[in-house]
Amino acid sequence: xxxxxxxxxxxxxxxxxxxxxDNWTLSFxxxxxxxxxxxxxxxxxxxxxxxxxRGSFDDVAPELDQVTRVVFxxxxxxxxxxxxxxxFFSIGSSTKGDGDSIGGYGRARLMTCFSNVRYxxxxxxRFVIGxxxxxxxxxxxxxxxxxxxxxxxxxxxxxxxxxxxxxxxxADLDMISKAQAAGGFKGCRIEVDLDPTQGYSWSRPTKxxxxxxxxxxxxxxxxxxxxxxxxxSPEDLFELxxxxxxxxxxxxxxxxxxxxxxxxxxxxxxxxxxxxxDRAAHKxxxxxRVNGASMFVDSIEADIQVxxxxxxxMSRDVMTSNRDGLRGEYKKALQxxxxxxxVDNKSALKERGKEKITIKGEKGRIKAKRPSFEEISRVAxxxxxxxxxxxxxxxxxxxxxxxxxxxxxxxxxLESVEAFIRDFxxxxxxxxDKIWDYDFPYAEDFRKLRDAAYEARWGEETSFLFxxxxxxxxxxxxxxxxxxxxxELARVTAENAKRDVIEDMNDIVVHVENSNPTIRAxxxxxxxxxxxxxxxxxxxxxxxxxxxxxxxxxxxxxxxxVRPSVKDFDWTSGxxxxxxxxxxxxxxxxxxxxxxxxxxxDGKHAFLVNPVTEDGRLAxxxxxxxxxxxxxxxxMHEVAHVVESWHNETYAGVLTDLxxxxxxxxxxxxxRDSVKAVYAAYDKGKARVQEMDDEPGPRPADxxxxxxxxxxxxxxxxxxxxxRYDDGTRVVDCxxxxxxxxxxxxxxxxxxxxAVRYA
Numbered sequence: 001x002x003x004x005x006x007x008x009x010x011x012x013x014x015x016x017x018x019x020x021x022d023n024w025t026l027s028f029x030x031x032x033x034x035x036x037x038x039x040x041x042x043x044x045x046x047x048x049x050x051x052x053x054r055g056s057f058d059d060v061a062p063e064l065d066q067v068t069r070v071v072f073x074x075x076x077x078x079x080x081x082x083x084x085x086x087x088f089f090s091i092g093s094s095t096k097g098d099g100d101s102i103g104g105y106g107r108a109r110l111m112t113c114f115s116n117v118r119y120x121x122x123x124x125x126r127f128v129i130g131x132x133x134x135x136x137x138x139x140x141x142x143x144x145x146x147x148x149x150x151x152x153x154x155x156x157x158x159x160x161x162x163x164x165x166x167x168x169x170x171a172d173l174d175m176i177s178k179a180q181a182a183g184g185f186k187g188c189r190i191e192v193d194l195d196p197t198q199g200y201s202w203s204r205p206t207k208x209x210x211x212x213x214x215x216x217x218x219x220x221x222x223x224x225x226x227x228x229x230x231x232x233s234p235e236d237l238f239e240l241x242x243x244x245x246x247x248x249x250x251x252x253x254x255x256x257x258x259x260x261x262x263x264x265x266x267x268x269x270x271x272x273x274x275x276x277x278d279r280a281a282h283k284x285x286x287x288x289r290v291n292g293a294s295m296f297v298d299s300i301e302a303d304i305q306v307x308x309x310x311x312x313x314m315s316r317d318v319m320t321s322n323r324d325g326l327r328g329e330y331k332k333a334l335q336x337x338x339x340x341x342x343v344d345n346k347s348a349l350k351e352r353g354k355e356k357i358t359i360k361g362e363k364g365r366i367k368a369k370r371p372s373f374e375e376i377s378r379v380a381x382x383x384x385x386x387x388x389x390x391x392x393x394x395x396x397x398x399x400x401x402x403x404x405x406x407x408x409x410x411x412x413x414l415e416s417v418e419a420f421i422r423d424f425x426x427x428x429x430x431x432x433d434k435i436w437d438y439d440f441p442y443a444e445d446f447r448k449l450r451d452a453a454y455e456a457r458w459g460e461e462t463s464f465l466f467x468x469x470x471x472x473x474x475x476x477x478x479x480x481x482x483x484x485x486x487x488e489l490a491r492v493t494a495e496n497a498k499r500d501v502i503e504d505m506n507d508i509v510v511h512v513e514n515s516n517p518t519i520r521a522x523x524x525x526x527x528x529x530x531x532x533x534x535x536x537x538x539x540x541x542x543x544x545x546x547x548x549x550x551x552x553x554x555x556x557x558x559x560x561x562v563r564p565s566v567k568d569f570d571w572t573s574g575x576x577x578x579x580x581x582x583x584x585x586x587x588x589x590x591x592x593x594x595x596x597x598x599x600x601x602d603g604k605h606a607f608l609v610n611p612v613t614e615d616g617r618l619a620x621x622x623x624x625x626x627x628x629x630x631x632x633x634x635x636m637h638e639v640a641h642v643v644e645s646w647h648n649e650t651y652a653g654v655l656t657d658l659x660x661x662x663x664x665x666x667x668x669x670x671x672r673d674s675v676k677a678v679y680a681a682y683d684k685g686k687a688r689v690q691e692m693d694d695e696p697g698p699r700p701a702d703x704x705x706x707x708x709x710x711x712x713x714x715x716x717x718x719x720x721x722x723x724r725y726d727d728g729t730r731v732v733d734c735x736x737x738x739x740x741x742x743x744x745x746x747x748x749x750x751x752x753x754x755a756v757r758y759a
Contacts, residue, residue: 009132014198017115022324025205029217030323032072032190034293036225039076041187042649046229047071048214050207053193054168056118056131058150060157061164067117067193068207074225075187078123084137117193120172125184127176140180147173211237215247220287220294222248224648249282249294250275251307251645258308258337260329269314269330272337273307277602280305286338288326290315292646296324300341308334358606359508359528365570365604366506366553369495370560371488373419376481377429385480389440400475404462412482415565417462420481424450431477445473489564493557508545509574509606513594519577522616526575539682540618544611546674547622549573551631552607554667555639555658562657563643569603571642576608596634598641607638622675625668632667 017024036044051069053061079088113119114133121128127143129136138146147169154162154169179185194205203209214229215238229237234247256272270288286298286306300306310318318330326334381389401410407417423429424446434440435447449468469477508528515523524530528545531538552573560566578594593614599606609631613619620627636658644651 014115023203023213025203025210025213026217027324028070028205028210029214030294033217033221033223034290034295034323036072036074036076036188037223037291037293039074039078039188041074041076041225043075044223044225044227045071045073046214046227048207048210048230050196051193052164052167053117055154055161055165056129056134057136058153059131059165060154060159060161061168062117062161064117064195064197066196068196068205068210069191069193070210071189071191073187073189078185078188079121079126080124081126081137081139084121084123084126084128089135089137113192117195119193120191121188122175122179122185123188124186127172129172140176140184143176144173144180147176217294218247219281220249220297221289222250222292224292224646224650249280249287249305249307251309256337258333260333262329267314268311269318269333270308270310273309275305275307275601279602286341288334290319295319298338300338302341306341357510359510359574364507365572366556367568368556368560368571369492369568370566371416371485371492371564373416373564374423375488376416376484377420377423379430379484381430381480385483388480389476400471401466401478403466407462407478410478410482412478412485413564414462416481416485417465417478420477421462421465430480442470442473442476445469485564489561492560506549507572507574509572509599509608511574511576511597511599511606511608513576513578513597515577516579518614518616519579519612522612523575523577525616526611533681536682539678541611543622543675543678544618544620545573545575546678547620547628547671548607548609548631548635550670550674551628551635551667552639554663554670555632555635556642558636558658558662559639559642559654562661563654566643567603569605569642571605571607574606574608576610577612578610580614596638598638598645600641600645605642607635609634622671628668628671629664631671632662632664636662 033044047070049069050066053064053067055061113130113135117131119128119130121130125140127138127140129138129143136146151166151169151173154166175189194210196204196206198204211229215234218227218234227234234240238247240247251273254271255274257268258270258272259266259268261267282297282305283303284300286300286308288295288297288308288310290310291312292309295310318326320327325331399406399410401407401412404414404417407414420429424431431446432450435443435450437443445468449465452464452468465477466474505528510523510527512523526538526541528538528542531542552571556571576594576597580593593610595610597608597610599608609620611618611620620631622628622631636655640651640655640658643654
């Protein structure tokens with residue numbers, strides 16, 4: 001008996017899309033971005049335009065004259081033939097095998113493919129062309145042959161609609177041929193035609209509406225990949241000139257964790273982040289995200305921005321299939337949390353079991369500054385540079401960079417050259433006033449560069465320099481830029497390094513992640529507010545803190561050197577406390593303690609180190625070379641988070657740059673000097689006395705003390721002025737000894753042998 005299958009028309013998918021999503025045009029972007037993030041994409045390129053409609057397969061263009069064409073391209077892992085045919089185009093299937101999960105493309109196909117005018121997918125070695133539920137998947141070579149046949153068929157039609165279809169197919173053919181020549185397409189490219197006449201007037205997917213929805217989505221997210229839209233950064237495209245930085249919702253500090261009772265087990269499934277600053281763009285909203293990608297948004301009455309970051313490993317179990325809600329007990333836990341906010345947002349958002357305080361220091365925070373590209377580009381030429389220009393033959397022979405890759409080896413950051421070209425294009429550099437000076441040997445070169453720079457797209461400025469300057473002119477310019485950059489870097493580095501670690505303190509941040517009675521006692525001992533040079537309290541923890549601060553300081557200076565485009569920022573140092581907890585470390589779960597932490601908020605950073613062990617003892621000795629090395633490693637790890645908060649490829653690149661350029665010798669020198677300065681401050685007016693042997697009778701140290709303070713020695717009054725240590729040394733408070741009334745002392749001064757060692 002012949003069996004037949006249900007045929008599903010496109011109208012069904014359109015209806016399902018509109019019924020399941022409150023705002024499908026916003027969800028369109030969410031699904032595309034989430035799939036790219038899941039695929040490990042580092043770069044996403046988007047094109048949104050109004051374009052003439054074209055046909056699918058070998059069909060002529062539809063009667064619809066124009067469509068909104070969206071091209072979404074990433075460099076992630078892409079899809080294989082099996083994934084395309086058995087998952088992506090298999091209703092109810094997912095990469096997990098559970099149709100009601102966040103992963104495996106879910107209902108994304110309703111919006112990206114089945115409910116729209118036309119679509120194509122280019123990924124790895126496959127090309128897919130489709131219209132609604134009808135689709136074909138080809139190997140690249142096969143796709144070239146099939147498209148060739150379609151073009152021949154359409155050419156016989158001869159109509160204007162056939163001509164539009166042919167133009168589209170030829171574009172596909174060119175794209176596929178290039179991918180085939182490259183051995184396949186790295187990542188995934190999805191092209192979708194949307195019907196701009198469909199739906200209500202306020203929600204029709206026109207170009208402007210789709211860009212508006214894209215802007216809204218990006219403003220709710222904090223995505224790891226770099227995003228480009230119509231050849232521009234999101235900030236440039238949407239003309240964000242308010243100084244608020246990237247188009248994204250930054251998390252802010254963790255204030256709560258969300259837990260749910262599932263199957264008799266308590267599961268922690270999300271962190272709650274709070275941002276109360278004026279720069280928070282989504283006040284009175286709760287944004288639920290996964291890996292920084294926005295899933296859905298709820299409203300709250302409190303004038304705060306709350307971001308709920310779901311655990312990526314649990315997101316498939318936690319979220320519904322269309323990714324705009326939570327399931328079961330997880331939904332109840334979120335609703336209970338939102339109810340808490342409605343009743344008392346201060347209590348609801350209070351850190352459970354966590355504390356964070358900032359102890360204000362007289363010197364406040366430390367300012368990290370970067371070299372000024374404006375100074376490098378815009379300052380008038382010096383007499384030395386003018387002389388150098390008139391006599392270029394005096395330049396010592398060397399290799400002139402021939403491309404951007406050679407700039408770093410030359411000693412000049414790419415960012416400084418980019419800044420020069422941008423300023424040059426607007427007439428603001430030291431070269432602009434020489435373009436029409438015919439005594440200037442490179443005037444013609446720079447006139448040519450100026451004309452070309454007007455046409456340069458964002459991100460292409462530096463390549464125009466190499467293409468339009470002669471070798472001699474390029475060498476002259478790069479020499480001057482390098483000299484100026486080296487001078488500016490030295491000035492800024494010296495300014496960043498100015499820190500007085502003795503007389504007063506910067507702000508100190510103390511963050512308590514978890515504690516126990518032993519650690520709480522250590523917190524009190526190490527509290528900077530209890531330190532006192534006069535009584536000697538806090539000598540060792542203060543020495544550790546200044547050593548940690550110096551390690552971070554060198555890391556910050558290195559960051560500003562290797563990443564000169566990082567903006568100026570404020571930072572400080574301090575403590576973080578934690579207890580051991582089971583942590584997944586890749587190969588297995590282990591007991592792990594937070595050793596260091598970077599706490600960032602509103603562009604300000606606090607680099608914190610855990611100063612104690614589980615039993616409350618100091619975890620590091622700043623006088624020990626091995627411990628200093630550990631502090632340096634932790635400092636680089638945390639300072640790298642200034643650029644990237646996630647432990648991803650971007651973060652790894654920053655950390656690698658720090659490791660390559662960090663001056664370990666300089667860091668050790670500063671750490672040792674700062675610790676000595678603390679010891680000297682605490683030991684001011686004191687001497688350390690060392691026993692040189694253990695023979696019976698009055699020893700040389702006793703003889704020295706008898707000479708220094710006879711009455712004190714004879715009457716045992718010296719005990720109040722002497723601190724004894726387990727290593728056999730004694731620290732004598734000379735000021736206290738001087739206050740003791742002097743009497744005749746035992747005559748021990750004739751005996752030989754004593755030694756004094758100052759701290």
